[in-house]
Amino acid sequence: MDLTLKIxxxxxxxxxxxxxxxxxxxxSAEASFLEMLDxxxxxxxxxxxxxxxxxxxxxxxxxxxxxxxxNGRPHGPDRGITTCQxxxxxxxxxxxxxxxxxxxxxxxxxxxxxxxxxxxxxxxxAGGFVSVRTGGIxxxxxxxxxxxxAELAMDAAACIGCGACVAAxxxxxxMLFVSAKVSQFALLPQGRVxxxxxxxxxxxxxxxxxxxxxxxxxxxxxxxxxxxxxxxIARMNREFLSAKLISHKTF
Amino acid sequence: MFYDTIKGGDYRARExxxxxLAEVSNSIIDQCVxxxxxxxxxxxxxLDNRSFGGAQVSRTFYARGQTGQQLLLGAYSALxxxxxxxxxxxxxxxxxxxxxxxxxxxxxIIVRNLITGEIERHSAHAVVLATGGYANVFxxxxxxxxxxxxxxxxxxxxxxxxxxxxxxxxxxxCIPVHGDYQSKLTLMSESLRNDGRIWVPKKLEDAKKIQKGxxxxxxxxxxxxxxxxxxxxxxxxxxxxxDVASRAAKERCDAGFGVGKTGLAVxxxxxxxxxxxxxxxxxxxxxxxxQMYEKIVDENPYENPMMxxxxxxYTMGGIWVNYELQTTIPGLFAAGEANFSDHGANRLGxxxxxxxxxxxxxxxxxxxxxxxxxxxxxxxxxxxxxEFLQAEKDTKALxxxxxxxxxxxxxxxxxxxxxxxxxxxxxxxRTAERLTKAITLIQELRTDFWKNVKVTGTNDQVNPELEKAxxxxxxxxxxxxxxxxxxxRLESCGGHFREEYQTPEGEALRDDKDFAFVSAxxxxxxxxxxEMHKEPLVFEFIEVxxxxxx
Numbered sequence: 001m002d003l004t005l006k007i008x009x010x011x012x013x014x015x016x017x018x019x020x021x022x023x024x025x026x027x028s029a030e031a032s033f034l035e036m037l038d039x040x041x042x043x044x045x046x047x048x049x050x051x052x053x054x055x056x057x058x059x060x061x062x063x064x065x066x067x068x069x070x071n072g073r074p075h076g077p078d079r080g081i082t083t084c085q086x087x088x089x090x091x092x093x094x095x096x097x098x099x100x101x102x103x104x105x106x107x108x109x110x111x112x113x114x115x116x117x118x119x120x121x122x123x124x125x126a127g128g129f130v131s132v133r134t135g136g137i138x139x140x141x142x143x144x145x146x147x148x149x150a151e152l153a154m155d156a157a158a159c160i161g162c163g164a165c166v167a168a169x170x171x172x173x174x175m176l177f178v179s180a181k182v183s184q185f186a187l188l189p190q191g192r193v194x195x196x197x198x199x200x201x202x203x204x205x206x207x208x209x210x211x212x213x214x215x216x217x218x219x220x221x222x223x224x225x226x227x228x229x230x231x232x233i234a235r236m237n238r239e240f241l242s243a244k245l246i247s248h249k250t251f
Numbered sequence: 252m253f254y255d256t257i258k259g260g261d262y263r264a265r266e267x268x269x270x271x272l273a274e275v276s277n278s279i280i281d282q283c284v285x286x287x288x289x290x291x292x293x294x295x296x297x298l299d300n301r302s303f304g305g306a307q308v309s310r311t312f313y314a315r316g317q318t319g320q321q322l323l324l325g326a327y328s329a330l331x332x333x334x335x336x337x338x339x340x341x342x343x344x345x346x347x348x349x350x351x352x353x354x355x356x357x358x359x360i361i362v363r364n365l366i367t368g369e370i371e372r373h374s375a376h377a378v379v380l381a382t383g384g385y386a387n388v389f390x391x392x393x394x395x396x397x398x399x400x401x402x403x404x405x406x407x408x409x410x411x412x413x414x415x416x417x418x419x420x421x422x423x424x425c426i427p428v429h430g431d432y433q434s435k436l437t438l439m440s441e442s443l444r445n446d447g448r449i450w451v452p453k454k455l456e457d458a459k460k461i462q463k464g465x466x467x468x469x470x471x472x473x474x475x476x477x478x479x480x481x482x483x484x485x486x487x488x489x490x491x492x493x494d495v496a497s498r499a500a501k502e503r504c505d506a507g508f509g510v511g512k513t514g515l516a517v518x519x520x521x522x523x524x525x526x527x528x529x530x531x532x533x534x535x536x537x538x539x540x541x542q543m544y545e546k547i548v549d550e551n552p553y554e555n556p557m558m559x560x561x562x563x564x565y566t567m568g569g570i571w572v573n574y575e576l577q578t579t580i581p582g583l584f585a586a587g588e589a590n591f592s593d594h595g596a597n598r599l600g601x602x603x604x605x606x607x608x609x610x611x612x613x614x615x616x617x618x619x620x621x622x623x624x625x626x627x628x629x630x631x632x633x634x635x636x637x638e639f640l641q642a643e644k645d646t647k648a649l650x651x652x653x654x655x656x657x658x659x660x661x662x663x664x665x666x667x668x669x670x671x672x673x674x675x676x677x678x679x680x681r682t683a684e685r686l687t688k689a690i691t692l693i694q695e696l697r698t699d700f701w702k703n704v705k706v707t708g709t710n711d712q713v714n715p716e717l718e719k720a721x722x723x724x725x726x727x728x729x730x731x732x733x734x735x736x737x738x739x740r741l742e743s744c745g746g747h748f749r750e751e752y753q754t755p756e757g758e759a760l761r762d763d764k765d766f767a768f769v770s771a772x773x774x775x776x777x778x779x780x781x782e783m784h785k786e787p788l789v790f791e792f793i794e795v796x797x798x799x800x801x
Contacts, residue, residue, distance in 0.1 A: 005391070011712070012712065029428045030430055032434070032547075034434065035432050035434050037311060038432065042664075046659075048707065049707070050708050051707065051715065051716060053713050053715055057395040059395070059396060059435045059437075060284075061545065062320050062433075071778075076651070078546070080542065081546050085546050087547065087549070101758055103270065110366060111640055111713040112336075119344075121334075121341075124328060124331040125331045125334050125335035126335060128287070128331060129287070129328035129331055129332040130285065130334075131332060132329075133491050134282060134329070134613075134616070135278070135613070135616075137278065137281040137285045138281065140280050140281045140283075140290075140298055141298055143296045144295060144296025144297055144626060145292050145296050146292075147292045147294050153289040154289040154291075154314060154315060154321075157288075157324065158539075161681045167700075184287060184289065188287055190284065190285055190287050191287045219289075250274075
């Protein structure tokens with residue numbers, strides 16, 4: 001199929017960006033979206049032009065690096081997948097596709113379609129862990145975990161930190177991401193010990209970095225490639241409120 | 252587990268290392284659970300287990316179909332904890348460009364900042380490389396796109412020996428190749444072989460019809476299906492180790508029984524398991540993998556059997572290290588896939604993460620102390636030592652050279668060509684003739700690369716083409732060493748299958764008398780043949796036998 005691509009080009013974080021139109025021909029329906037961009041880039045390099053920069057790594061939907069709005073939707077029109085899992089059979093011959101980087105203040109553009117998502121790392125560094133050292137750990141079976149809790153924790157742990165929730169949200173809220181991490185640990189006895197401190201620290205960091213608040217539109221859940229449920233946000237709100245009420249320490 | 256891993260590696264791993272790996276493996280699970288990794292639980296709340304290729308007991312702990320990812324996230328959260336406490340400083344988006352040696356000791360590294368292009372000097376009392384394997388030398392592999400061998404290659408060129416470079420793993424359960432624009436291959440977790448049965452048509456005419464699209468898998472009667480793994484290996488069936496399963500798939504497809512449009516695929520069928528356990532159980536075990544498959548192939552694997560084919564997945568070879576994970580350069584250590592140590596000629600499923608975590612959590616923290624203990628009086632190393640300045644200068648010269656060529660071929664076109672040479676000649680079946688040819692072809696391609704490659708952009712900005720060019724330049728040298736190593740190993744073992752050396756039944760034929768050693772290659776300079784050293788493998792506890800999964 002032949003396509004017109006309208007791609008956001010921006011030389012660096014400080015430069016002014018603009019949409020540039022490109023044409024690609026004979027794209028197979030079997031190709032992935034990123035392979036289509038590879039084909040475009042090969043043709044640009046052959047012409048001596050600079051290829052379009054975009055983030056990608058595993059190309060199988062698990063690393064969370066690829067981050068594109070395709071026709072205005074994070075990770076494109078299909079549900080439950082990342083950009084790299086999007087295949088060209090979702091598009092029609094002759095179509096114009098608009099491709100943009102994540103738009104959110106805490107995700108500044110690095111170049112073209114690449115954004116800096118280290119703010120997510122900072123949130124994790126603020127509390128997204130269990131404070132255990134390496135070695136001298138008791139047997140993993142010494143604390144049985146109800147299967148239901150393990151499964152719910154696993155549902156939350158499936159988050160790959162891609163940032164689609166932020167990109168989908170009109171408030172650029174990171175609530176789905178943060179609540180997935182908070183939930184994973186809060187549901188497990190190992191993480192329960194620090195639960196009250198963790199939720200306060202992570203929420204405070206999220207606010208500090210400039211992510212917005214949640215107004216319950218659920219756009220995040222609709223666009224999440226791992227289909228993380230908004231019930232995690234409810235769980236985080238409960239955790240947060242009770243921590244504020246009864247915690248010995250507030251942050 | 253100790254025995255499985257040695258046997259799985261076809262008796263080409265160092266026994267002491269594997270013993271240690273087996274010893275600390277339980278601690279890894281304890282550690283990960285304490286970090287909050289959500290392993291699957293039984294109804295009583297205890298950890299659940301399942302079986303995996305190459306093991307006859309269920310001894311693998313798992314987190315749905317994404318155990319590796321969850322272990323990685325566990326390690327990431329533990330690292331983030333330290334970064335938050337400011338005990339670790341993280342430098343993201345950097346590629347290693349060189350290892351700096353001062354007075355014979357590894358004292359630092361040169362990196363390129365991938366955002367600004369700045370060449371940075373970092374010094375330390377010791378250097379640990381945990382930079383993964385080099386499977387992307389094949390262009391198409393299941394490795395992530397940025398995964399590359401440059402860090403260990405630079406270490407090799409600075410004097411660290413390279414161990415068993417030809418030992419690469421071809422994973423049997425990947426989604427087949429579909430076009431020449433393809434950028435990477437997708438792995439379907441090995442766990443699928445627990446419940447999926449692998450087969451091809453028994454009759455050649457059925458296979459031909461399937462390739463043409465006139466016959467469907469479901470229309471082939473049970474008696475006309477060849478469950479070739481169950482037929483050849485009744486004891487292990489579909490759970491034979493990866494090298495055996497991959498080779499068996501290749502054998503059937505080469506004989507013309509392959510399925511799919513290209514004839515380069517075999518079926519992985521869940522119909523029996525769905526009948527026996529119900530769709531719900533299969534969905535709870537593999538739901539995410541089935542979804543992934545459907546998105547890529549556009550076929551419902553609950554209704555039709557999956558199509559799979561082997562693809563390059565892992566490199567058992569790597570920088571040679573001693574028992575303390577120190578390379579031949581004092582002060583330079585290598586951990587995880589970057590080293591060669593634990594998997595011999597074939598790695599078993601679930602062992603890569605285990606080795607990575609074992610090296611990082613339970614081996615290096617103890618062994619590196621032996622080295623650092625003597626360094627306690629030495630003050631911080633300065634980065635303006637002449638060795639650092641020289642390494643920085645060399646790096647800048649290399650980048651300039653690449654940017655100035657301004658030829659007519661893209662970097663990817665060279666990588667793709669190299670990948671094809673490697674896959675055809677240094678892949679699943681190797682012969683002296685093809686390996687010799689590969690060496691010449693790679694040398695020619697390398698010469699052409701340095702004359703005609705086109706690298707756009709400049710060094711002082713984000714430049715993915717330059718990043719790729721630097722990596723491909725190293726792959727073009729690495730591929731040759733892999734072929735040389737494969738050529739010199741006159742036996743078949745694990746993933747290294749020399750067609751000249753096989754049993755009458757087509758199984759790998761080892762030569763323990765002459766080849767029970769680790770090949771450790773020493774760099775001797777540009778366009779000079781490297782020198783091979785041999786580390787003999789001595790087995791004190793395990794009886795060396797022919798590997799038998801029948």
